[in-house]
Amino acid sequence: MSNSDVFQDALNRVREIGADADINPEVVESLLYPKAVIKASLPVRMDDGSTKYFTGYRCRYNDVLGPTKGGIRYHPQVTGEEVQALGLWMTIKCALLRLPYGGAKGGVIVQPKELSPMELERLSRAYVRAMADFIGPQVDIPAPDVYTNARIMGWMMDEYEAIKRVRSPGVITGKPVSLGGSLGRDEATGRGAYICIRELALKQDWQPEKTRIAVQGFGNASYHVARLLQKDGFKIVAISDSQGGIYSDSGFDIESLWKEKQSSRQVRAVYCEQSVCQLVEHKEITNEELLALDVDVLVPAALEGVITNDNVKSIRAKNIVEVANGPIQTEAEAELEKQGVSILPDVLVNAGGVTVSYFEWVQNRGGYPWDLEEVRSKLEVQMTRAFEQVWKLATTENRTFRNAAYTVALRRIGEAVTSHGTREYFREDE
Template identity: 80%
Template structure:
């Protein structure tokens, strides 16, 4: 295969066209998803600690709101582009439709290296973003949430700034907030737990014995940690973990809690085993992220950024199953090769939908003023994700589709029902009685 990447947004549109047409989705529905509803680009002036002013570019895309107010995270990353934000917002549109949430899709981002900012500079940037977006977002219009390099504290700052501008208490404007500011219990673990539920459901259908399954996880952020932790708890052998700097491998597997503890302390992925506060190095091999993707494992979990598996490296993938915890980690052209090899791919619009699902739960709690217990959140996430996986699996079996094809078909049909309810060419042309 030729090396190279397609544009991430064009790649996303390609899949919508291809899967929509093969599933018999009405052309008007597909057409409605080939362009965003609106995109706002802004320049954010931030006073730095040395007294100077730096300008950062911010984006917010509201892609499609036919099912409800738009919903999607905000990422702080040096590689954010308008094309990436539109692709992420499109995927969020499909994700919300797939799991049955009354939301459309959105996404936001700021072009910044957040690790280079002081805590006070980060707060000023977060508040500047909301000032620029204050007329664009709202609890019944567009509800942001955390994403790459943003977190609960940043969401708290953003909510506070929005409330100061509007002069009204409005906890539902942002999800993923600190619990004491109206956040939901279980939100921090939600994306990883949702992926874990999908893997557990897949294991039932494939007849897996957890202690026989070797797992490699690319990425070690919040979502990756929680899915790895839950899998290890069930007996899966997590043999490789990586972050942006590289990874580690051990055939014996790792103690995930110890790795996470060391990551929080040293900001490095290091192979250690910790007994309370005492940690010791364990035997391991250092590997690159590319080497991790090519490991001979049963389950590969790309949980970093989009486009990491592409036409230039897909033929090195040896895992029999991929679960996309990151958004768009497998490019469309690369997935054709995976399908030909019989490699199962659980798509991002299903596998990482736990985060937006619990964000929806948080939004509901904010609107009713009635907080849920952690047990309630987990039970409802189990139900929502389990039903979504079952629906996708059933369709993949009855219509001989890949799991992505089935997931997109479910989402597109739901969006299609909403579009049809407003009237399509058949109705207005007099062909629909």
């Protein structure tokens, strides 16, 4: 599915769920158009002395609930349409978690693996120079996303402060802890997803040792969710990255796989004891084969649009938990529902990242850092409360989890829109 299709798919989902949940049409209409989108050319001096131009985007999608919030991704397939779709999803996500934020997103068309560290820094600073009047701690707060990290956020904050001539740690979240970042931010998305799966398992009486899980993608978020699930006794039988994956019916040791991934940049089936690692029995599989595995839980944790009409008939998992944003195309989701597949949606599952980013912003504004246990405890409260609200609505009103999550979020956005006045207020004489 193309990135333009991803945005139209996101809009269609809002229309359909809004109509089904009897949301005021003005509220739905307000979510079909981004508030502002900026596209900029970013000149970067390369190490060989030449100047190369990269295209950068930033979308402030909706700010009815507060300043906008969303990550910045570096990827060769970034488009304006993709950024808008991600901004819309972030709007829903923040409303669902009761965060005082709207949604935003940004990106640069680049293959970051082809840049040197110094070129990467120059690109990051160029992005902020282009966006300095578009972002701000009370306006729009960026964060890390695909192929960006805490170091890059530190460069961006430093550049913003140099331009504005003011100390402003709250302009960026996901920073290094030494520069005002929050403890627990690196694990937040994965920990939030783990909490959702754990709560679902409790509701449905799963036995961890008999629950087989396949994870597509092996980045920071998927590492933490897999690590925490394995610690609880769940069996992680398959893991993949963009190059391919591995499968073993007996499961893998996630810490060993992660250690090997960091050193070799490959997903390899190993078991490590201290510094000694050895290969374990496994089968090499493709990402498509991983999606089609006969497992209890499938966790798509890579990029959007990986489950489509072309491969939906091959899905055999009875539960899908979306750690990635928008991994399932709407038409494919309709087919999965016919097959009886339960889908825990991205706007709930991966909301741990933006939640702890909010905690970081609060700490920056208050000038008072929290310890790790306080961050984890507050995240636990936020995620379990949101899960319970979605579960209750889904089970009492016979809705899908996605429909329930969007309904909760749309109702909250609707309350804010209605407070400004809708047609019913201004034409009450009718």
